[in-house]
Amino acid sequence: xxxxxxxxxxxxxxxxxxxxxxxxxxxxxxxxxxxxxxxxxxxxxxxxxxxxxxxxxxxxxxxxxxxxxxxxxxxxxxxxxxxxxxxxxxxxxxxxxxxxxxxxxxxxxxxxxx
Amino acid sequence: xxxxxxxxxxxxxxxxxxxxxxxxxxxxxxxxxxxxxxxxxxxxxxxxxxxxxxxxxxxxxxxxxxxxxxxxxxxxxxxxxxxxxxxxxxxxxxxxxxxxxxxxxxxxxxx
Numbered sequence: 405x406x407x408x409x410x411x412x413x414x415x416x417x418x419x420x421x422x423x424x425x426x427x428x429x430x431x432x433x434x435x436x437x438x439x440x441x442x443x444x445x446x447x448x449x450x451x452x453x454x455x456x457x458x459x460x461x462x463x464x465x466x467x468x469x470x471x472x473x474x475x476x477x478x479x480x481x482x483x484x485x486x487x488x489x490x491x492x493x494x495x496x497x498x499x500x501x502x503x504x505x506x507x508x509x510x511x512x513x514x515x516x517x518x
Numbered sequence: 519x520x521x522x523x524x525x526x527x528x529x530x531x532x533x534x535x536x537x538x539x540x541x542x543x544x545x546x547x548x549x550x551x552x553x554x555x556x557x558x559x560x561x562x563x564x565x566x567x568x569x570x571x572x573x574x575x576x577x578x579x580x581x582x583x584x585x586x587x588x589x590x591x592x593x594x595x596x597x598x599x600x601x602x603x604x605x606x607x608x609x610x611x612x613x614x615x616x617x618x619x620x621x622x623x624x625x626x627x628x629x
Contacts, residue, residue: 507564
């Protein structure tokens, strides 16, 4: 069964450093998403991406964040200058259609900023 | 303000019983409501979607109801098993908002 994959599973970085989180969505899906979940809190939407551009973003997704689909398979989230409060699980998801349909989530990347 | 609330943080039930989880929302007019399962350290897994014009949806031992008057969805797991132990998240789509999640209810099924 096709699944969303994410690398790395765990990333430790120092405050102020840039990180890139990588995702491979399900191949015939058209919409891609990033979410984050701070430990013990709810899953929060960051950004959605369709047709090679951002379709929606939340207040969390400020200028420090960017997304890219550099080729036909990968979908990346870059945090330019990490802060302690960026420590969280980051989930990539994809769906065949807009978020009226079910979204398929990856296993997540645990980002720890020290 | 807009809120999604799942009534309890944790729910313990005996194996074989029916688990009922509640999701209430305020100041949303959801077109769709979804339920996901999340295991510790893992991503959410989609379970069921119910549309605003549907009252009930079933899938194997799972049943979801959606009452737009009460602004509530109920999620039932019948004949519960220890393997059903997980956190269950409700999430909704309302207007142009992206998927918004509740905090989840942690279900423990005791053998």
